[in-house]
Amino acid sequence: MSKKIVIVYFSGYGHTKRMAESVAQGAGGQLLAVDGEGNLPEGGWEQLAAADAIIMGAPTYMGSVPWQFKKFIDASSKPWYSQAWKNKIAAGFTNSASMNGDKLSTLHYLFTLAMQHSMIWVGTGLMPSNSKAATRNDVNYVASFSGAMASTPSDASVDEMLPGDLETARLFGARVADVAAKFSA
Numbered sequence: 001m002s003k004k005i006v007i008v009y010f011s012g013y014g015h016t017k018r019m020a021e022s023v024a025q026g027a028g029g030q031l032l033a034v035d036g037e038g039n040l041p042e043g044g045w046e047q048l049a050a051a052d053a054i055i056m057g058a059p060t061y062m063g064s065v066p067w068q069f070k071k072f073i074d075a076s077s078k079p080w081y082s083q084a085w086k087n088k089i090a091a092g093f094t095n096s097a098s099m100n101g102d103k104l105s106t107l108h109y110l111f112t113l114a115m116q117h118s119m120i121w122v123g124t125g126l127m128p129s130n131s132k133a134a135t136r137n138d139v140n141y142v143a144s145f146s147g148a149m150a151s152t153p154s155d156a157s158v159d160e161m162l163p164g165d166l167e168t169a170r171l172f173g174a175r176v177a178d179v180a181a182k183f184s185a
Helices: 014-028 045-048 067-075 077-081 103-118 161-179
Strands: 005-009 031-032 053-059 087-095 148-151
Touching: 005 014, 005 045, 005 161, 014 031, 014 053, 014 087, 014 148, 014 161, 031 045, 045 077, 053 103, 053 161, 067 077, 067 087, 087 103, 087 161, 103 148
Parallel strands: 005 031, 005 053, 053 087, 087 148
Antiparallel strands: none
């Protein structure tokens, strides 16, 4: 049974948008962009209210989400107050220029938000590519279990994002969709 999945994200330079597109491809979900002023488009809050699963994505800036995504998060206090997102499936993804780049801090921030909304968090379900034979283009090379991570060098264009990171995002989206399908409305 197909569930309605919304991928809400902010992308400063386009890399997180490309990652969101891969997540959406795997999840069969709808994209919902937070704009440069931290706002959702008209009807965005209604999309989130109708979703069975919400996948959140933001680049990692200075060890956390950028202010635009934080503004969206702070505005989510209205659905929080009524527990409107309670028992919805939640997941998160992020991208930064450095291999580590404190991406886990960003995912923990999104996880904490999901817990405050009484949501059910889904991790990647992907084993890491951590053998000597592993290459940077392998699935889950960044080795995250909490949510999808990508690492894109600061001087790399959107078109230079690694296929392994994008495939990780796609498989992550598919996992969220699979878990969401197992929950009844």
